Amino acid sequence: MNTTTESGVRPLAGVFVPRAWLIAAGYLALYLLLDWASYVEPLPHTSITPWNPNTGVVVALLLARGAGWAPLVAVSIFVGELLTDNGAPPWRVLALTSTYLAMVYACAAWTLRRRGGEQPITTPGGAAWFAGIIAAASGIAAAGYVAILVSAGQVAAEETRAAIAHYWIGEFSGIIALTPVLLLKINPAALWEEMPRHRREFLMQAAGAVVGVGLTFALAAARDVRLFYPLFAPVTWVALRHGVPGAMISVSLVQAALVAALELTPGSIPLFDVQFPMLALGVTALFLGALATQRDSALRQMRDQDTVLQRSLRFAVAGQLASALTHELNQPMTALISYVRASQLMSEGRPDTDERLSGTLRKAAEEALRAADVLRRLREFYRGEGARIAATDALAVCARVADSLQDRMRRSAVEFNLQYSASLPQVMVDSTQLEIVVHNLLTNSLEAFDTQRGARSSPRRIEITTARHGADVLIGIDDSGPGIAAVVTERLFEPFVTSKTSGMGLGLSLSRTFLRHQGGDLWSEPGRLGGARFVIRVPTQLTTQTNL
Amino acid sequence: MNDQDGTVFLIDDDPGVRDSLTLLLSLKGVSTQPFANAESFIASYQPERPGCVLTDLRMPGMTGLELQAALRERRIEAPVVVLTAHGDVATARAALKNGAFDFLEKPIDDAMLLDVLRNALRVDRERRNAVSMRAATDQRLERLTEREREILALVAAGHQNRHIAAQLGISSRTVEVHKARIMEKLECRSLAELIRVNRTAT
Numbered sequence: 001m002n003t004t005t006e007s008g009v010r011p012l013a014g015v016f017v018p019r020a021w022l023i024a025a026g027y028l029a030l031y032l033l034l035d036w037a038s039y040v041e042p043l044p045h046t047s048i049t050p051w052n053p054n055t056g057v058v059v060a061l062l063l064a065r066g067a068g069w070a071p072l073v074a075v076s077i078f079v080g081e082l083l084t085d086n087g088a089p090p091w092r093v094l095a096l097t098s099t100y101l102a103m104v105y106a107c108a109a110w111t112l113r114r115r116g117g118e119q120p121i122t123t124p125g126g127a128a129w130f131a132g133i134i135a136a137a138s139g140i141a142a143a144g145y146v147a148i149l150v151s152a153g154q155v156a157a158e159e160t161r162a163a164i165a166h167y168w169i170g171e172f173s174g175i176i177a178l179t180p181v182l183l184l185k186i187n188p189a190a191l192w193e194e195m196p197r198h199r200r201e202f203l204m205q206a207a208g209a210v211v212g213v214g215l216t217f218a219l220a221a222a223r224d225v226r227l228f229y230p231l232f233a234p235v236t237w238v239a240l241r242h243g244v245p246g247a248m249i250s251v252s253l254v255q256a257a258l259v260a261a262l263e264l265t266p267g268s269i270p271l272f273d274v275q276f277p278m279l280a281l282g283v284t285a286l287f288l289g290a291l292a293t294q295r296d297s298a299l300r301q302m303r304d305q306d307t308v309l310q311r312s313l314r315f316a317v318a319g320q321l322a323s324a325l326t327h328e329l330n331q332p333m334t335a336l337i338s339y340v341r342a343s344q345l346m347s348e349g350r351p352d353t354d355e356r357l358s359g360t361l362r363k364a365a366e367e368a369l370r371a372a373d374v375l376r377r378l379r380e381f382y383r384g385e386g387a388r389i390a391a392t393d394a395l396a397v398c399a400r401v402a403d404s405l406q407d408r409m410r411r412s413a414v415e416f417n418l419q420y421s422a423s424l425p426q427v428m429v430d431s432t433q434l435e436i437v438v439h440n441l442l443t444n445s446l447e448a449f450d451t452q453r454g455a456r457s458s459p460r461r462i463e464i465t466t467a468r469h470g471a472d473v474l475i476g477i478d479d480s481g482p483g484i485a486a487v488v489t490e491r492l493f494e495p496f497v498t499s500k501t502s503g504m505g506l507g508l509s510l511s512r513t514f515l516r517h518q519g520g521d522l523w524s525e526p527g528r529l530g531g532a533r534f535v536i537r538v539p540t541q542l543t544t545q546t547n548l
Numbered sequence: 549m550n551d552q553d554g555t556v557f558l559i560d561d562d563p564g565v566r567d568s569l570t571l572l573l574s575l576k577g578v579s580t581q582p583f584a585n586a587e588s589f590i591a592s593y594q595p596e597r598p599g600c601v602l603t604d605l606r607m608p609g610m611t612g613l614e615l616q617a618a619l620r621e622r623r624i625e626a627p628v629v630v631l632t633a634h635g636d637v638a639t640a641r642a643a644l645k646n647g648a649f650d651f652l653e654k655p656i657d658d659a660m661l662l663d664v665l666r667n668a669l670r671v672d673r674e675r676r677n678a679v680s681m682r683a684a685t686d687q688r689l690e691r692l693t694e695r696e697r698e699i700l701a702l703v704a705a706g707h708q709n710r711h712i713a714a715q716l717g718i719s720s721r722t723v724e725v726h727k728a729r730i731m732e733k734l735e736c737r738s739l740a741e742l743i744r745v746n747r748t749a750t
Contacts, residue, residue: 327606330633334655335564338572341658345575372655 035080050272052170056178062109074102093152108137127290142168169275176282180248208234213257239288247289326375340365391426401438414460427538437511448481481531554669555599561607586610600668605632616646627668704746
């Protein structure tokens with residue numbers, strides 16, 4: 001068994017790791033309860049029912065804890081059949097079927113676990129694997145189970161196909177609805193906090209479900225199952241808003257409500273008839289939910305990254321200010337210190353001066369040096385020291401930044417192109433700082449387009465190209481915008497120089513500072529697309545110049 | 549120190565820095581000539597005046613780095629000490645790569661500045677001495693005849709009189725006479741001195 005499941009994954013238990021016997025007891029109780037509750041509409045003389053949520057518990061246990069739990073599964077199936085069966089096949093047959101079913105699902109769980117099947121489903125790929133393996137496994141289980149019963153004389157040979165179909169659909173839809181729910185890692189505290197913010201939506205979704213279920217009851221009485229489809233609407237809504245957890249919880253509830261409706265309404269249509277649409281609903285909800293989960297986690301990741309970027313940028317702006325300040329103050333400080341030293345020299349050896357003069361001048365010089373030291377430390381605090389240099393994929397950084405600006409590009413109708421080059425080596429930079437630089441340059445290009453009102457005859461394009469250049473990588477960012485104003489060109493990289501109405505004019509200056517501290521550089525060139533072109537140079541090897 | 553030890557050519561666009569450093573250095577006995585920009589320094593530079601350059605890196609007009617390039621172009625070999633108020637590591641590196649003698653960050657410790665400048669001036673003096681010595685040696689070597697130069701080369705290569713005589717087809721006695729003449733012309737008193745002079749020649 002996999003050790004990570006022992007410590008890392010707690011799908012059945014929430015936040016604490018329960019002891020094995022607790023899991024076993026809980027599993028048995030849940031299995032037998034569901035087995036008893038779902039014992040509806042068995043085929044004549046058999047225990048084959050068209051709805052088996054109890055198998056969902058079986059697969060959840062085997063996925064979460066490993067195939068080693070198969071014996072317990074076999075025992076539970078055996079006991080379940082013994083307790084609820086009224087046809088009572090001989091115990092030898094029961095032992096055989098229980099063992100067979102446990103083995104089939106253990107194999108399915110083992111296959112899924114090799115692809116991380118013990119984790120909650122978060123991607124459409126994961127959903128596809130899960131649905132595919134479960135469809136196949138429940139088919140194999142159904143065929144073998146029925147074959148055993150037929151050969152034991154428990155099921156008539158002419159009923160084989162009907163029996164397999166009933167059993168398969170019951171197993172498949174039971175697993176697909178319940179297993180993902182049981183595998184969820186739900187944090188009750190977080191859910192409780194989340195609740196008030198979405199209260200209205202939850203209420204509306206609940207109302208939708210109530211209407212759906214009420215409709216189902218009414219329609220069950222009217223024997224018109226075609227109108228069962230309105231249930232797709234609330235389930236789809238929940239799936240898109242809350243991902244896999246919401247989707248599969250609602251599918252399970254809808255399944256239970258539907259079964260209850262059909263069973264409690266005398267003379268309604270057989271459950272088997274609605275199991276196919278139910279299964280379709282389950283699979284649809286699973287895929288929609290997985291898509292929504294994937295999208296949500298991508299969005300969250302992007303937001304997190306943006307926060308890091310913003311913080312870095314603020315730090316960098318402060319650094320640039322500190323740098324500009326020290327530069328401006330260092331000139332008068334130098335003059336001041338030199339004047340005081342000169343005064344000291346002039347006062348030395350002159351008998352007519354106040355004896356306190358030399359001491360005063362010495363103190364003045366010390367104070368001036370102290371002020372200079374404060375400036376130096378301030379600058380060093382903001383300079384390069386924060387950089388975390390590591391091997392970085394420059395193309396991935398560019399793609400990430402472009403992704404985050406996708407909306408703005410679309411709004412400005414800009415056609416963006418990132419040229420991949422296959423054999424680009426990794427570069428040694430602080431990836432966050434490189435991201436800031438690329439972000440800055442792309443934003444500049446976009447803003448340049450936005451100032452270009454009226455005349456929109458030429459297509460708006462931004463292009464990023466990369467190339468290897470000796471021990472460096474060059475990243476070129478071209479746009480077809482208005483280019484750089486001649487008055488600005490010369491002083492482009494100086495702080496506080498800008499052609500924009502908003503902004504501090506620090507972007508390019510600090511971008512260049514970042515890169516230079518990491519052994520790279522930034523400059524502008526005549527553009528290939530008629531607008532501005534900036535070139536970022538970054539080293540592929542560590543340089544020692546950060547502490548010269 | 550006096551003017552013959554060399555002058556510090558101070559180039560800085562900031563009048564306060566210029567004035568205060570000139571005052572301080574002259575009080576310390578270092579002759580200093582201030583310039584407000586690199587252009588005016590180049591225009592007034594006289595190659596025969598010994599000294600070193602103390603220049604700011606960031607200046608409007610010609611920057612410190614451009615000044616270095618301009619000096620190199622004009623084959624002016626005075627040592628260049630670079631000063632910056634910015635602590636700009638990359639520029640400092642570029643300056644040192646360009647052959648700067650040293651790099652100092654403003655505000656500077658006057659003791660360290662003086663140290664660096666005295667070193668730079670000494671280097672300049674030594675370079676000038678070496679150049680003039682070489683010129684004098686070259687002048688003296690000019691006086692040798694073709695045959696004497698041939699013999700000097702063989703002597704410098706460590707050959708005995710007998711070998712030289714055999715190689716040139718003359719007697720050992722004649723080699724002796726030639727050698728005495730060479731020593732006289734090159735103003736050398738020993739064989740070791742002769743070899744040293746031969747080596748300093750271009």
